Amino acid sequence: MKSFTVIQGIAAPMDRANVDTDMIIPKQFLKSIKRTGFGKNLFDELRYLDEGKPDQSCEGRPINSEFPLNFPRYKNASILLARENFGCGSSREHAPWALDDYGFRSVIAPSFADIFFNNCFKNGLLPIILDEEIVDKLFKEMYAVEGYQLTVDLAAQTVTTPSGESFGFEVDAFRKHCLLNGLDDIGLTLEHADKIHAYESKRRAEAPWLFDVVK
Amino acid sequence: MAKTLYDKLWDAHLVHQSDDGSALIYIDRHIVHEVTSPQAFDGLRIAGRKPWRVDSILATPDHNVPTTQKERAHGVSGIQDPVSLIQVKTLDDNCDEFGILEFKINDERQGIVHVVGPETGACLPGMTVVCGDSHTATNGALGSLAHGIGTSEVEHVMATQCLVAKKMKNMLIKVDGKLGLGVTPKDVVLAIIAKIGTAGGTGYAMEFGGQVFRDMSMEGRMTVCNMAIEAGARAGMVAVDQTTIDYVKGRTFAPKGDLWEKAVAEWKNFVSDDGAHFDSVVEISGADIKPQVSWGTSPEMVVSVEDKVPDPENEADPVKRNDMIRALQYMGLKANQPITSIHVDRVFIGSCTNSRIEDIRAAAEIVKGRQKSGSVKEAIVVPGSGAVKAQAEAEGLDKIFIDAGLEWREPGCSMCLAMNADKLGAGEHCASTSNRNFEGRQGYGGRTHLVSPAMAAAAAIAGHFVDVRTFN
Numbered sequence: 001m002k003s004f005t006v007i008q009g010i011a012a013p014m015d016r017a018n019v020d021t022d023m024i025i026p027k028q029f030l031k032s033i034k035r036t037g038f039g040k041n042l043f044d045e046l047r048y049l050d051e052g053k054p055d056q057s058c059e060g061r062p063i064n065s066e067f068p069l070n071f072p073r074y075k076n077a078s079i080l081l082a083r084e085n086f087g088c089g090s091s092r093e094h095a096p097w098a099l100d101d102y103g104f105r106s107v108i109a110p111s112f113a114d115i116f117f118n119n120c121f122k123n124g125l126l127p128i129i130l131d132e133e134i135v136d137k138l139f140k141e142m143y144a145v146e147g148y149q150l151t152v153d154l155a156a157q158t159v160t161t162p163s164g165e166s167f168g169f170e171v172d173a174f175r176k177h178c179l180l181n182g183l184d185d186i187g188l189t190l191e192h193a194d195k196i197h198a199y200e201s202k203r204r205a206e207a208p209w210l211f212d213v214v215k
Numbered sequence: 216m217a218k219t220l221y222d223k224l225w226d227a228h229l230v231h232q233s234d235d236g237s238a239l240i241y242i243d244r245h246i247v248h249e250v251t252s253p254q255a256f257d258g259l260r261i262a263g264r265k266p267w268r269v270d271s272i273l274a275t276p277d278h279n280v281p282t283t284q285k286e287r288a289h290g291v292s293g294i295q296d297p298v299s300l301i302q303v304k305t306l307d308d309n310c311d312e313f314g315i316l317e318f319k320i321n322d323e324r325q326g327i328v329h330v331v332g333p334e335t336g337a338c339l340p341g342m343t344v345v346c347g348d349s350h351t352a353t354n355g356a357l358g359s360l361a362h363g364i365g366t367s368e369v370e371h372v373m374a375t376q377c378l379v380a381k382k383m384k385n386m387l388i389k390v391d392g393k394l395g396l397g398v399t400p401k402d403v404v405l406a407i408i409a410k411i412g413t414a415g416g417t418g419y420a421m422e423f424g425g426q427v428f429r430d431m432s433m434e435g436r437m438t439v440c441n442m443a444i445e446a447g448a449r450a451g452m453v454a455v456d457q458t459t460i461d462y463v464k465g466r467t468f469a470p471k472g473d474l475w476e477k478a479v480a481e482w483k484n485f486v487s488d489d490g491a492h493f494d495s496v497v498e499i500s501g502a503d504i505k506p507q508v509s510w511g512t513s514p515e516m517v518v519s520v521e522d523k524v525p526d527p528e529n530e531a532d533p534v535k536r537n538d539m540i541r542a543l544q545y546m547g548l549k550a551n552q553p554i555t556s557i558h559v560d561r562v563f564i565g566s567c568t569n570s571r572i573e574d575i576r577a578a579a580e581i582v583k584g585r586q587k588s589g590s591v592k593e594a595i596v597v598p599g600s601g602a603v604k605a606q607a608e609a610e611g612l613d614k615i616f617i618d619a620g621l622e623w624r625e626p627g628c629s630m631c632l633a634m635n636a637d638k639l640g641a642g643e644h645c646a647s648t649s650n651r652n653f654e655g656r657q658g659y660g661g662r663t664h665l666v667s668p669a670m671a672a673a674a675a676i677a678g679h680f681v682d683v684r685t686f687n
Contacts, residue, residue, distance in 0.1 A: 016538060020653045022653040026655055031296075033302060090349050091251070092251065093366040111417065115449060172237065173235035186264070186371050189374075196377055199241050200241070207477075211270065212270050215269065
């Protein structure tokens, strides 16, 4: 996994509540057996005016010029500003894959759905929870200033605006450690292999019906 | 100290607790389907790893599989969509390579993962169950800790048999009293979501308690737990009782003989203790719940069949009001129009929420001796598994549907998320027994209304929504 330290970049809006993972990446694109290439279909039904198909080039498709991500001012955005309960719905990790592949490194919202929130950390994408009033303020500043950039510093746990105003955010210590160092958590878990074996032996004795049945 | 059901399940599977609050939880059962697993298997191969415990994994393809007999007749190679074919084939190849038990496309045990798990006894009370699918919470009906995970976690669980987790908070949804005639588990869970919202359960493990759930069948409890995620909770669960034990007994992978007695003794412990602390408690009166119909593009946008489509003018919160306006526009509905005035173009009876035998029976009872409305283009009934299909056919239910002008299909996820050929056309309204009414979920531009199997069946006959309690 790629590491996340400090990101400075253009902020773009996804200005509605309860953005679901079907909206982030529609189901027809989940047929891919790869982890990459989902960026061109991020928010497909909102970005384009026609129905997207898997394995199709998006060049030449009719663009929805009213959708903010299609505005020239938000080109190359790396931080997505969003509303409450972002990422609700299905567990598809294709949602953070699509955001990452498009170029986003961080999503800032008042709240996230649990599974999506968790999936982000596995992919070097940092979801940041800030109070609704602060998110609202960032939305207003972003709309007012073209080229509005935010700086996200994971080590310091801050989001800083162009005027230098800084907002702190919470992040789980283990996740922070993994993200800062780009660590693969399978490797970290396997450091506890002896404990896993010990638990397993105990349960094999106590509850043998859990083992060697489905095969 | 008094513990909740979730506390007990957590404690019983805790392998390691770190100082930073994260923990390693042991996973007893891992269910796998074709959509969220290929990248995980690739990850194992790249790292030179093998599954920690092959016997903990059970796989079956469900999302992409066609549901017409014509397309199913030739197995995997008969799948018309080349991209779907590759995905199903990839699951077969991966399971063969790693030695994982898979119920392949035309195996009579194949079906929707969350239907197959409980009905085969692969998922049992007291277990931890994960799957790369948010509706894994269905299995919580057995008194297990079951939730969806992402693909990186699928790989993690395969490689380590554990999940890195942080303990969630405890929420109790208490529904007491008795449900009225014609009110089903689906209506109960939709009413819960309407009350607490799609983010109401975020960060919580949700236990469903109270007389309504004690009286409910296992299949009904599965319908309720299935949609815990639509209320924001990763895991939904119901305490073990005699109904649970009776359901599990005799299933293929369930313990037998002396082990059965031993297992039952352990399972009976999986209930919340008297006086256990819940961080949040929501109480609903069962008698007040009416048949529900969703009108918008989020599962919280739901009202009773007696109601009218809500008016955004009455919503004070500007973000919510805008969402309502957008939803009405997408759905092609007007504020204040009666729910019963909404015409349906298609009907879908199926999905991991409502495709079990009791659901199929409830729908059949409504359509028996009647005819599908001429204004309904298509009404499909998709059983959740080969076992459900066989049972329904043994009871003659397939003939009831066919005689009424509905289609009887092969098992799979089908039109719940339209990854196969079963989908809505743009602008079409669907009475659907599935779980999500998101924009485009059932097909590009499609308009989903979430309802119970009986309500969907009644809409198929009437051509618009009707109250099943007075439908005759």
